[in-house]
Amino acid sequence: MNALLISAVMGVLMMFSSFMLKSKSAVRNVALAGMFLILVANILDTYGWHLFNIPTEGMMHFDRFSLFFNSIAFACTFIFFLLSARDMEKVGINYAEYFSLIFFILCGIVLVASFQSLLILFLGIEIISIPLYILTGSDKRNLKSNEASLKYFLLGSFSTGIMLMGITLLYGHAGSFDITVLIKAGEKPSSLAIAGLLMLLFAMAFKVSAAPFHFWTPDVYDGAPTVFTSFMATIVKAAAFIGFMRLFSTAFYSLHDQWQMVIAIITALTLLIGNITAVFQQSIKRMLAYSSISQAGFMMLALFALNGTATEGLFLYVAAYSLATIGVFAVLIKMKDYTFEGFNGFARHHPFLAAVNTVFLLSLAGIPLTAGFLAKFYMLKAAVEAGGFLWLVIFAVLMAAVSVYYYFRVIQAMYFKEGDAPVSMEVSRPFQWVLGVLAFLIILLGVFPNALLYWFYF
Amino acid sequence: MLSMALFTIGIVGVLTRRNAIIIFMCIELMLNAVNLLLVAFSKMHHLQLLSTNAAAGSEGQLFVFFIMVVAAAEVAVGLAIIVMMYRNIHSVDINFLNRLKN
Numbered sequence: 001m002n003a004l005l006i007s008a009v010m011g012v013l014m015m016f017s018s019f020m021l022k023s024k025s026a027v028r029n030v031a032l033a034g035m036f037l038i039l040v041a042n043i044l045d046t047y048g049w050h051l052f053n054i055p056t057e058g059m060m061h062f063d064r065f066s067l068f069f070n071s072i073a074f075a076c077t078f079i080f081f082l083l084s085a086r087d088m089e090k091v092g093i094n095y096a097e098y099f100s101l102i103f104f105i106l107c108g109i110v111l112v113a114s115f116q117s118l119l120i121l122f123l124g125i126e127i128i129s130i131p132l133y134i135l136t137g138s139d140k141r142n143l144k145s146n147e148a149s150l151k152y153f154l155l156g157s158f159s160t161g162i163m164l165m166g167i168t169l170l171y172g173h174a175g176s177f178d179i180t181v182l183i184k185a186g187e188k189p190s191s192l193a194i195a196g197l198l199m200l201l202f203a204m205a206f207k208v209s210a211a212p213f214h215f216w217t218p219d220v221y222d223g224a225p226t227v228f229t230s231f232m233a234t235i236v237k238a239a240a241f242i243g244f245m246r247l248f249s250t251a252f253y254s255l256h257d258q259w260q261m262v263i264a265i266i267t268a269l270t271l272l273i274g275n276i277t278a279v280f281q282q283s284i285k286r287m288l289a290y291s292s293i294s295q296a297g298f299m300m301l302a303l304f305a306l307n308g309t310a311t312e313g314l315f316l317y318v319a320a321y322s323l324a325t326i327g328v329f330a331v332l333i334k335m336k337d338y339t340f341e342g343f344n345g346f347a348r349h350h351p352f353l354a355a356v357n358t359v360f361l362l363s364l365a366g367i368p369l370t371a372g373f374l375a376k377f378y379m380l381k382a383a384v385e386a387g388g389f390l391w392l393v394i395f396a397v398l399m400a401a402v403s404v405y406y407y408f409r410v411i412q413a414m415y416f417k418e419g420d421a422p423v424s425m426e427v428s429r430p431f432q433w434v435l436g437v438l439a440f441l442i443i444l445l446g447v448f449p450n451a452l453l454y455w456f457y458f
Numbered sequence: 459m460l461s462m463a464l465f466t467i468g469i470v471g472v473l474t475r476r477n478a479i480i481i482f483m484c485i486e487l488m489l490n491a492v493n494l495l496l497v498a499f500s501k502m503h504h505l506q507l508l509s510t511n512a513a514a515g516s517e518g519q520l521f522v523f524f525i526m527v528v529a530a531a532e533v534a535v536g537l538a539i540i541v542m543m544y545r546n547i548h549s550v551d552i553n554f555l556n557r558l559k560n
Binding site for chain 2: 119120123126130133134137140141143145147149150153154157158160161162164165167168171172175176177
């Protein structure tokens with residue numbers, strides 16, 4: 001609750017700061033301070049220090065699951081601000097408004113992570129989506145950005161329509177939007193409930209860009225300004241997954257048999273399409289878009305399994321994936337040329353950046369000693385424990401092997417190819433420090449995953 | 459029944475038309491179909507549970523208001539995006555959306 005209210009207030013405050021504060025660095029500092037405040041408030045909330053006492057019974061439920069995820073998301077956003085806030089200046093003139101929109105998105109993330117009524121889920125998803133449409137199109141003169149924004153908007157609101165239809169059909173079946181009522185109603189499923197469940201499943205699959213509904217992802221991620229792609233591909237996607245997980249582990253748990261097969265097929269398709277298409281990409285930005293689809297496939301394994309390991313694994317995966325992807329994007333933003341050739345000889349000119357970038361890419365590929373490896377391991381373990389679908393696990397391992405190819409192409413370009421790797425702007429010292437800390441965190445989580453998971457229980 | 463027909467018209471419209479504004483209208487049609495269905499279900503549950511709970515089914519109507527608010531916000535953003543597009547390419551035809559592919 002703390003975080004929700006503070007981030008809403010921060011959003012409004014940032015809008016005012018656009019004309020109250022003259023210099024951009026002042027705006028940036030306000031945003032950073034606000035982000036830090038939200039993170040601290042959320043951690044206080046976790047340990048019983050509620051700054052506001054508002055009854056949200058039947059609408060939202062702030063349990064450990066949601067509060068812990070919020071902390072991860074806020075920490076990632078804080079790191080994102082530290083790394084990339086300076087680069088937002090290049091997108092357009094409305095510098096403070098971009099921050100304000102991001103704070104509003106964070107409100108939506110809190111709602112999605114802690115909903116108890118489908119109404120709040122719907123509101124949360126919309127509060128995330130609508131500012132994202134704007135951020136995608138924020139580069140107003142750039143035709144690619146326009147196209148991406150329009151495409152995202154049309155497909156996004158179409159999927160919202162489908163989702164609303166699903167919610168309505170479930171309401172027709174159960175007579176309530178409350179997920180505790182839905183669990184009981186699910187024990188005697190009717191055709192209405194199944195149809196509603198499937199529609200909701202498809203709409204959520206769209207939001208997390210799972211396979212048959214992934215068409216928008218590469219175009220939107222490619223067209224959006226790179227700073228915002230970094231935010232969209234990590235924190236927002238993670239939030240959508242947490243909402244998905246919360247929905248299916250509570251409301252639809254009693255219908256488990258009906259949807260498990262569907263989820264298994266979606267997972268396999270997502271892994272296949274994401275990984276195979278990523279191999280053929282020339283632009284690293286587009287490759288990262290496809291890689292985010294394939295990583296979504298791995299996160300779908302948690303949804304498929306839905307046991308204790310899956311919950312822990314999802315948190316670890318979300319943290320590992322977000323940190324690594326934010327890092328890779330932060331380096332990518334500094335480059336002039338987004339193709340693989342643009343990275344030729346990068347290691348010679350910027351040895352430190354190349355080294356941390358390698359750590360991020362290794363983590364995404366799932367090489368041992370990085371967080372990505374353990375995250376993938378937890379996912380596969382959860383899927384094996386769920387039982388019965390061994391082919392899916394074997395398939396996921398094969399696809400992880402494929403993914404090594406395209407991540408290593410970047411490393412190969414950085415270290416083993418000749419070139420001058422043009423960088424479009426200078427790299428400041430604090431930026432390097434933050435990247436170094438990020439890489440350290442990833443290795444730390446890869447060696448001691450309990451450093452993160454411990455906080456889930458205590 | 460009626461709302462299902464409306465919803466289907468909306469979906470078919472979105473999938474077949476090429477004009478961004480018309481697609482947008484079809485999406486609104488889908489949302490309104492949902493509103494209609496929600497009100498119908500709300501009435502149904504109200505009649506079913508009237509004896510035990512006088513306020514039964516009011517949730518559905520509450521939801522309708524939220525959908526209206528969100529739809530209005532979406533219209534504002536969506537039209538702005540379409541106008542921005544129109545300023546750059548002087549067309550609202552979505553066939554222009556293929557440039558990102560290559």
